[in-house]
Amino acid sequence: MKVPLQGRLWRHPDFLKLWIGQTVDLFGGQVTDLALPTLAILLLHASPFQVGLLIALEFVGYPALGLIAGVWADRLPRRPMMLVANVGPMLALASVPLAYAFHALTIYQVFAVALLLGVFGVFFEVAYQSYLPALIDRQDLVEGNQKLELSHSASHVAGPGLGGFLIQLVGAPGATLSGAISLFLSSLAILSIRKPEPKRQTSALHAPDFRRELGDGIRLVMESPVLRSLTACSATQNIGTYMVVSVWLLLAYRQLHLTAGQVGFILSAGALGYIPAALAASAVPRRLGLGRTLALSPLITGLGLLGIPLALLGSPVPILVAMWLLIGLPSPIFSINQISLRQAITPDRLQGRMNATVRTVTWAALPVGSLLGGTLAGLIGVPQTIVLGALISLLAPLWLLSGPVIAMRAQPEPVSP
Secondary structure: OOOOOOOOHOOOOHHHHHHHEEEEEHHHHHHHHHHHHHHHHHHHOOOOHHHHHHHOOOHHHHHHHHHHHHHHHHHHHHHHHHHHHHHHHHHHHHHHHHHHHOOOOOOOHHHHHHHHHHHHHHHHHHHHHHHHHHHHHHHHHHHHHHHHHHHHHHHHHHHHHHHHHHHHHHHHHOOOOOOHHHHHHHHHHOOOOOOOOOOOOOOOOOOOOOOHHHHHHHHHHOOOHHHHHHHHHHHHHHHHHHHHHHHHHHHHHOOOOOOHHHHHHHHHHOOHHHHHHHHHHHHHHHHHHHHHHHHHHHHHHHHHHHHHHHHHHHHHHHHHHHHHHHHHHOOHHHHHHHHHHHHHHOHHHHHHHHHHHHHHHHHHHHHHHHHHHHHHHHHHHHHHHHHHHHHHEEEOOOEEEEEEEHHOOOOOOOOOO
């Protein structure tokens, strides 16, 4: 079995720089993801709706700007686009401890920070996913995505624990500064990449065929049964999952009376399955088949979400650890294989628009789920909202059962650039 500790990309210095930069950024992002809602709940006494809105604002940029970012990523150099997209979040995160130190921090500033993280994150993510197929050989895409997903998994394991520790050590406002520092270090790593990019058009918006190019990405996804079903599956799962994610900290802090350190421990311990799952991401489809692997993954995640309210019955920490293990275990396997499948069947000239279209739909589901979760939690209660979100997530695999994905045994040969 080829694992991330092996492979040709260890001898690819530019990929290693990208990988290191992303790893640092991911760890800082995990700390931020815990610090911002913790700050809102414990220091600013946010309501369930406000907590849901805070989570939603981090993702609202995709439905608003995702398609535009995709065209830009196919026209402009992707590496400079990534660097510019790091600046806004860096400054926004640095403003939080500064405002808190002067007793000027409000929930509205936290909302603004979340919105800026989301908007700039759109351009970074689209450029980043589109940059990889041009940086490495296309036959190395699974290995590259596997290595990057390993970092994503490692950040889920260690990041929340680090976040909980920092929150208890320096407070939630101070912990957000680590996100700004990680973005700065990530930018330095990306800046050091030497491989030149293919030349693209320099006009980002004003060419007469801009709308046509937007339409090309939408048509590609809509007309491809594989891309269409993967997108619908991910969007459905995201709605249900973020109905839960947006409110579960309310359950943890206000109903179970856990500390930030305990929450960080739960998320870190619950993410321990990420790393072995990422290592096994190419082996599992060889045993089960690619289609079955992609269909089973969201089903297991949904069962974990459904079990979170069991923590109210007693022994909340071990129960929540077990549920987050179930939630996280299939995530790297699904992510690595569906991203590699999308990249393999899409020509390089359409990578940006394909990624932007898919992300626009799937990430538009995140604010929808978050707002639904926050609204329903205020109306029917947090545990009931979690159960409803889990049931929606369990419906996601149905999209894969009616198309060609379920019958796939292995990754297809990459199309020509």
